[in-house]
Amino acid sequence: MFGLFRSLRGLAVVTRDINDSVKAHGRSVTRCPFPNAQLKSNLRFIRIKCIRSPVGGSVGGPGCCEPPGCRTKKRKRRLKRADGRHTGSTEVDGDDDDDGGEEEEEEGDFMEDSEVEELFQQQAPEGIAGGQHRVFVVQPDVKWGSRKQHLTTAELMMAEAVGLVNTLDSWRVVDKIVLSTKTPEKKRIFGKGNFQALTEKIRRTAGITAVFVNVERLSPLSEREFEEAWGVKVFDRYSVVLHIFRCNARTKEAKLQISLAEIPLLRSRLKNEMANMDQQGGGSRYIGGSGETLLEVQQRLLKEREMKIRSALEKLRKKRHLLRSQRKRSEFPIVSVLGYTNCGKTTLIKALTGDVGLQPRNQLFATLDVTVHAGQLPSRMTVLYVDTIGFLSQLPHQLIDSFSATLEDIKHSDLLVHVRDISHPETVNQKANVLNVLKNLEIPDRLTSSMIEVHNKTDLVDNYQSAEPDALPISALEERGLDELRQVVEDEIVNSTGKHILDLRVNLSTPQLSWLYKEAAVQDVQVNADDGSAVVKVIIGTAAYGRYRKLFVGR
Template sequence: MIPLFSSYSFCRLNSKIFYNAFNSYFLASTSDYNHRIQCRTIHQDNSTTNDQNHDDQDLLNEIFQYNLLADLSPKNVVVIMPRMKRGALFRSHESGQALLDETVTLVKTIPYWKVAGAQMISTSAIHAEKIFGSTNLDHIRDYVRNQSADAVVFAIDVLRPIQHHFFRDFLNVQVYDRFSTVLKIFRERCSTKEAKLQLALAELDYIKKNLHHMQECDFSQFSMSKSFGGNFDTFYQIKKQVIQERESRLKRALSSITTAYEVKRKHRTTLEIPTVAVVGYTNSGKTSLIKALSHDNSLQPEDRLFATLDVTTHSITLPSKMKALLIDTIGFISEIPTTLVHCFRSTLREICTANLIVHVVDASHPNRHQQIETVHQTLKEIEVPEKLFQTMIEVSNKVDKLSDPIDIDGLAISATERIGLDELTRQIQKSLIENTERLAFEIRVANGGEQYQWLYREASAIVEMKPDPQDANFLIVKVVITKSKFGKFLKLFHDNLNDQY
């Protein structure tokens, strides 16, 4: 007889295996659970009272808003891509063009913004106050005026405060970088309380970086007397204390929500429901893939950056009939500071606690290799366990859009055309069984007996049932089951199993 093991193949359970397994596994009583898992938003706390909701809303709105981020007025936007032409930060023309194009797409994602123009301009001093020489500076100013632009977005992660201050005065328009542009997109998309609190923390981080160069006119809803009831020597001191107070309150509010989510995660772990985090660069097709695998028609994938900000779960039935949860996560993007990632650590924790990661790559994107590198780097930044990283399934999506053959990264699929999805579900099943150390075996049980009923209720999956050719009163059942459930099964039925073999 073949001994038990955790890969997806089956062996017969005999008395020798039973006694060895019984000595190896022991399980205290566990709760019953129902396999009917419905799609839901993970980060949604329904236990809060109306008063708590009002308090949190007051927290998000009170004290001040930074006008640069809160401004909802329509804008004609010019995008400028400073490209380092030498040195450690050298960027090729092709790489610079790809980043410029992506930044343009970011701008277009904001519904009340319109791209008036975009240019890539070489520089040798990207960290200098003015970034460019006098000739290029004059060219940028004339270009902004000729395009009737009232905002400029620089295609770099974060402008230094002195750079932001200089270009705002020099161009006499509002000035943004990729960080602040992404924050504005998040303002449009955040819907859950947790996402809004995390966004508020990220905005505070951005404000702190520019604090020395901000003036009172940069803020709205600023009430010194309401917040503190006294005077301060300088506006800078007021700003600093306001930010510190608000940051502390936001962190306390977020901590209380995070604690509630940890309880829910532990409950899900107790139920032993395997989870699969679907990650990838923004707009790589994660939601489309989840819709195709889960057959959840309520999902409406959108062809735009950061279409998904709130983490949701969706049930999937694997070939073995085992149930699992697919977790739709926020998309990653390059050229933003790690502080933004850290502010959304609570949401991204769903990735770290999953049993398996599926990384979706847009195979049709010309910059896919850099996008893969960004995703891998972000996973390391949020401290994904090494086992999860090593067992991650890489899939190249949108292969139906390829006009020429390319070297595919991982499994070739198309979520919209359902290409390669059967093989993907088999790989997900195999990896889940291995990562969760589930057991797969055959067992002979009485047709309709207690063992059969218990396995039908408690096992992860009943893969196949067929009559025992030696005795029609018995069935040969192929089972996938967790170690803890198997231990309980052995404890309950060891006498019956010993009699059978």
């Protein structure tokens, strides 16, 4: 079974979680209606803790079903506010109101680092934390219809699927097969004959612990049938990518976004597990005197968990908005560097900025968080390069939606740079996927029309000749073609941000020249020794030019 649902160790664990939930709502539970053996064999979903406060109470108050220590945490946060130190969410909202009730509501929606980590570990799928898998990869080859891929081949899709598996340190591919199908929407995906042949091959292959069917998403019913037929865990593309994300998550925001993306999988698997229990007579029975079935209790708790994650992400979204506003006020142009996963975005930003702290990795989804790095253009204008999460084909919209807070930074850029791995055999298909994601994200036309396309990794292509005249050929690793790229970025920034190129006459006996060096991009200085003045050519923003005129013009 897919490992998002941990095996429960006995009746007491399940009973305790359900008791916590229903007691928090004024109900009593005398016993769990399911035999211990039945729970052990059928209930393999994770513990879903209740995060709802009782009516009229506050989170952490009497009757709250938060983990122990919740009230202590809330008390500490209130003391901090009394000392004049604000929490992150209060700073983000810019709310200096001392209304205790309002602040308490704000804090109830925010999650401490320890809470996020507990949630993240609680949902940890089997096979990631210390787990190992010997994987059999199955690539469906759709022969015709709307789902047929026209810009790639089944063999190239298989190569990417193998690459996804190999990204996980403890997983390795032991065998693989490309199998034709009319449509991947069928319950078993393949026809009866192909499915039987596949089943026999999997059973004959020694040591297999998992099968990866490289389709966007398997239905719970298909997944259950495959696992029963093959006797091993079955993963689809969505779950494997989530596994990779989980391994690479470092920040609170990344962990929250991954936890949110796992909710649909948890929900569909929960229904599947309950369907199994119904067949054995018991899944629809009520829990004590609560008036709810086990499925209804777990669905409610899962919904409450989802709401709390979304609320916490909204707080982080506001914080991002504040940081973007601060960057805008500094008048540093923002250049978002985007592209298909592992195309060399981080390597390029490191080459453009000289940031030694950046450590590019030859790995899919090495970057899950937006990071910002300052660099200089030929005019000495400072720009901020934003390193973004890599794109991938055939991902469900729920996964993209979960990372919307991160991808939102792209919308607020002054310029986009699309990096392509021109050495990759699927570079054309990858470009199409990136453009499709940008379309789905509703990126403004002003950004897509001015987007710079960069052909990276030309050092891996013999006698490279671009078929696209507007694309810039570079090698980020060997730092070739970067000067031309910087110049094109500068030209587009000047056009898109409305910066002015001016010749200003300054008095060298005043701080005008030093001010311009600090606040603008000085291009040239022509000194007139006769009168102690100079003509300075600058690139300057509207706000900075307004400050310059206020300080120095007419004095």
